[in-house]
Amino acid sequence: MIKRSDFPKNFVFGTATAAYQIEGAANEDGKGPSIWDIFSHTPGKIMTGENGDVACDHYHRFKEDVQLMKEIGLDAYRFSISWPRVMPDGKNINQKGVDFYNRLVDELLEHDITPFITLYHWDLPYALYEKGGWLNSDIAMYFRAYATFMFNELGDRVKHWITLNEPWCSSFLGYFTGEHAPGHKNLQEAIVAAHNLLRSHGHAVQSFREEVKDGTIGLTNVVMKVEPGDSRPESFLAASLVDKFVNAWFHDPVVFGKYPEEAVKVYQERGLQVMENDMDIISTPIDFFGVNYYTRTLVVFDTTNPLGFSYVQGDLPKTEMGWEIYPQGLFDMLVTLKERYRLPLYITENGMAGPDKIENGKVKDTYRIEYLEKHFEKALEAINAGVNLKGYFIWSLMDNFEWAYGYSKRFGIIYVDYNTQKRILKDSAYWLKDFLIS
C-alpha cells in the first residue's frame, strides 16, 4: 500500500478549486459580472438550469473551509482569483474584493497551508468580453495589469502562481464547441482566442519576473492521453494529430516559442495571425507546467467528419462524467511532458465525479479512494522514472458548480449539502487524512 513517506520529502499534497465554482456572492461587495455569471443565467446553457450565484458560499465560509483543510492535513491549496471581484470592469480596483483574497491568504498561512494561486480560471470580466474579450489583442494588456496588481498585492506571501487554467478549454470549449462561456461556435474565433490567451500568459510571466523575485510561476493545461480507438494505421495518425492540437499546441509555444508544425498550417488557413514578438512573449521562460489529468481520449479515422477523425468511447470503467478511469495515462503523460519539455511538473488537478450519497451522515466513496490510490501510485512511478513532479492537487476540495453540469457532478472529498451549506467529510477525506501521515 502506497504511503506518503514514499514521496519526496518536499512533495506537496493539496486540493484545488476555482472562484466561480465555490465562492458564490456573485453580486456582493462590488464584484462585477463574469462571462460565467451571464452564461449560467442564460436559459439552456446549464444542464440543470443552475448558476454560481451562491455555489458553496465560500466567500462567507472560507474560514470554516480552511479549518477543514487543516483537519485533513493538506500541505497546500490551489484556488483562483475572480478577476471581476477584484476589477469589476476588468481595470478599476474593487477594494472589498481585494480584501477577501488578502483574508483568505492570511487564513491559509495562519494554518500552515501553502497557497497556490491561479490568476484565471475562466471567469473573464463581462465588461472585457464586451470589448472583444479573448478575441481582442488588447486583452493581453488588461491581463498583464491585473496580474501585476495581484503580484504586488499578494506576492509578499504567495510564492506559487499559475497564469491560466486550461487555455484549451477557454478557447475551444468557449469559442468553438460553445459548451462553455461565452458560448460561441466559431473555429476561427477559438484559434484567435487561444493565441491571445497564450500572449496574455507570456505578459503575466514577464511582469512576475519584475514583481516577485522569489516566486515560481507556471501554466496549467488539460493533458489528455490521446490514443487510437482502433488498430487502423489511419487512426494512429489521427491520434497523433489530435495530440498536436490539444496538448502540443498549448505546451510547445511556451517552451520552444513555436507552434507544432503539423497544426500551424491548418490554423493559419483558419485565421491564426502571429504578430512580431508574439512568440518571444509567449515563450518567456516559466518554472513549471501544471498538469490537469483525468482520463484518456480515443480517436478513430473518420472520413465522414470534416476534421478526418471522431472521438469514440472506450470500454474501461467510467466516472459520473463518462470519463474512463485510466491511471496509466497519467504516468504516460508525465513522462512524455518530462522528456519533451524538461520542466518541473505539478499535478494541478486529478480527481473523479462519483455517485456520492449521504447515508447515516457518511459518504462511502470507496470508488474515489481507489481512484486516488491508483493515480497516486502512477504519480510515484513517474517520480521513480525520473519525472521532477513537485506536487499533487486533488480536484476538488469540495463539491462545487461543475460548469455546464451545474451541481449534478460531485468531485469533492468534502460533500456539500447545498440546501444547508453543511460540509461533510467523505470517506475519501478521512482516507487522505490518514495517508498524509503515513
Ligand SMILES: OC[C@@H]1[C@@H](O)[C@H](O)[C@@H](O)c2nc(CNc3ccccc3)cn21
Ligand atoms: O470537470 C472537472 C474539472 C473542472 O471542475 C475544473 O474547473 C477544470 O479545471 C477541469 N478541467 C478538467 C479536464 N478538462 C476536460 C475538458 C474537456 C473534456 C475533458 C476534460 C476537468 N476539470
